[in-house]
Amino acid sequence: MKLASLKSGRDGKLVVVSTDLAWYASADMIAPTLQAALDNWDRVETDLRNLATDLDHEVIPRERFHERLAAAPLPRAFQWADGSAYVNHVALVRQARNAEMPDSFWHDPLMYQGGSDGFLGPRDAIPLADEAWGCDLEGEVVVVTGDVPLGASREEALAAIRLVGLTNDVSLRNLIPGELAKGFGFFQSKPASAFSPVFATPDSLGDWWKDGKLHRKLMVDVNGKAFGRAEAGVDMTFDFGTLVAHAARTRKLGAGTIIGSGTVSNRGEDGGPGKPVSEGGVGYSCIAEIRTIETIRTGKPETPFLKAGDTVRIWAEDDRHHPIFGVIEQTVGG
């Protein structure tokens, strides 16, 4: 089952989307918003699934689904917490800014609390008041949970995952060092994230969802060129069950909690930093990582951060190159 929220008010209007993303049927007689559906999942899941089946069988009235009319599936949420499960990425970024990475990072997940009061839709422009802030994309996988009890095990956490999707976790790189130096984590350096037009239930992903990981390539284009083709199921040190359980260690999580993987990142063939797509590598899911590799190689970064007018595309594909969650496609500024 695939769900989306058409732009409408602060919380959108819940729709069920066909597997091929071509059609939708309104779900508002079942639940007006995705948050309402997640709040009452046990009561509404069957009705939503029946609607999705009817839609795929073309036995109910349906309308064309246009990704440009979609808000983030949760246009605002009560929690957005982002992990750093691809520890390779963290190690590289730290290496480039000469910051040490403790060995504990390989067995204790890093996670920060993000702002969730307003997300960007998949086609919304990225607001950027000052290019000097160093605007970057971060391509990530996300899950949405139901209620998760305090102290949930990895297995309980996995069972509480309701939906899977993608995000562009926008970061203001040049604000990060100063902010992290203050010791309280990110705040101004993490403006609103954008999400894929559609979120999908884990079962609908078949073999692509296994062991708490999405086993598909994360496709990232910048300004129309292939930038990242990393395998989301590879080099993910902490699976989503572990990440959700980490978040729930000292407090329960409310339904509709969004947990992110952190920037998807693969090691190179030799175990070292990977190559750009143009050199036959899988590339990168954020600009900071290619800048890091440039710094390691030549002593200084070359690829600039995003400027007004730059475009970013993030998606994942099925075997016939059709987007699974739709496409995040954003322009900076404006």
Add this chain to the structure above:
Amino acid sequence: MKLASLKSGRDGKLVVVSTDLAWYASADMIAPTLQAALDNWDRVETDLRNLATDLDHEVIPRERFHERLAAAPLPRAFQWADGSAYVNHVALVRQARNAEMPDSFWHDPLMYQGGSDGFLGPRDAIPLADEAWGCDLEGEVVVVTGDVPLGASREEALAAIRLVGLTNDVSLRNLIPGELAKGFGFFQSKPASAFSPVFATPDSLGDWWKDGKLHRKLMVDVNGKAFGRAEAGVDMTFDFGTLVAHAARTRKLGAGTIIGSGTVSNRGEDGGPGKPVSEGGVGYSCIAEIRTIETIRTGKPETPFLKAGDTVRIWAEDDRHHPIFGVIEQTVGG
């Protein structure tokens, strides 16, 4: 005008509370929840204020207001961000753990993104799975904002403050050093916060609300003994206008954003660490601070963190010793 949410479902049921906190009238024909009221403030404010006036004039049906039936005014919120406006507190706590405090802390606000997916009501027990985590209270002032545009000035931010209240920002002190060492801020060390039974509009506070600060004592009792009597309007380095503007520097804030002051803390008469209430001082609004002072004085902390069965009370009073926002009164564990 004073607003509260009676326990009901995930978001409570909005009520208007009389100035003396003795009575309430249901507001659900105006807005079912406080979040809904904040989402539509321009449309509902007048109706809510008229209802509050009618309630105080005893010209409408009313019911007894019992604080034990109140949830947090926002039982869950789309954003909770907590500042550290009483820089004196930060300086003391850092001094005790031999961590340096940069001078910039006196002019650039510290703020962390907190979890907002589920808050504790004013009489809810503090869930504590492990006493070794070092459970502490933190008595703070909070404001709730309407929509705040990206890049809002301090004055615009002040004008967007809809409500004022109090919080017990529960902290797990023994998890903080390890978590801050990872560099991404608090997460497991900050379980659910509790809020005062009632939030009040700034205008209803008269002279007690001035220059973006609450000019009342923050009363804190631990296990029935006076623990803190610090003046919330004194030694607050950053007023709420500055804190809200800080939060909105790189992204707009959604209606219903809660911004906290950080632990209220006053300097001692000589400018140094203050004295306990039992020694004629104003005391402290968290246990970490008295432990800090004990460490500075004698080399080691004496006051233990909270254990199962311990009680915490946090409130502010009018001139006749009546609570302004009601009383946060919590027992640990159970």
